[in-house]
Amino acid sequence: MVELNFKRTEIFMTAKATSTMHIGELAERTGLSLRTIRHYDDVGLLPATARTDGGFRVYSEADAERLMVIKQMKPLGFSLEEMAEILGLIGAGSPDGAGPAVRGDARLTEFRERAEQQRAKMARNLAQADDFIAMLGSRTG
Numbered sequence: 001m002v003e004l005n006f007k008r009t010e011i012f013m014t015a016k017a018t019s020t021m022h023i024g025e026l027a028e029r030t031g032l033s034l035r036t037i038r039h040y041d042d043v044g045l046l047p048a049t050a051r052t053d054g055g056f057r058v059y060s061e062a063d064a065e066r067l068m069v070i071k072q073m074k075p076l077g078f079s080l081e082e083m084a085e086i087l088g089l090i091g092a093g094s095p096d097g098a099g100p101a102v103r104g105d106a107r108l109t110e111f112r113e114r115a116e117q118q119r120a121k122m123a124r125n126l127a128q129a130d131d132f133i134a135m136l137g138s139r140t141g
Contacts, residue, residue: 020050021060021064022059023038023059026063026064026067029064030064030067030068037067040067041057046063046067046070049062049063069086069087069090073086073115075122076115076118076119078111078114089108089111090108
């Protein structure tokens with residue numbers, strides 16, 4: 001009986017290992033620091049799927065996808081609370097990818113409009129930076 005349980009655990013761990021990753025691999029795949037990922041875990045934006053017996057965070061592919069959405073929202077200036085709301089509305093990281101559609105449509109439209117405005121502002125800032133770099137280039141040869 002003990003041997004059977006051990007084999008079942010070993011099989012479970014092998015299957016689990018193919019579909020999960022530790023925080024270091026998640027950081028490498030997303031280009032984010034361990035500290036940032038831990039922060040998102042601590043504030044509830046990206047709770048680890050599981051923890052090992054040693055207490056190490058374990059993440060799934062859905063968590064990696066959710067983190068990439070968070071990474072896309074970050075430069076657009078959304079607060080942590082807004083990011084959590086958006087993630088809930090779009091169902092990021094959920095198995096079926098479905099969020100609450102009725103209330104979500106109007107709210108997602110608001111978020112999209114804000115994102116578009118912020119992107120336009122970023123584009124203007126980038127154009128100003130390009131102009132400055134061009135000006136410096138013309139003076140330095």
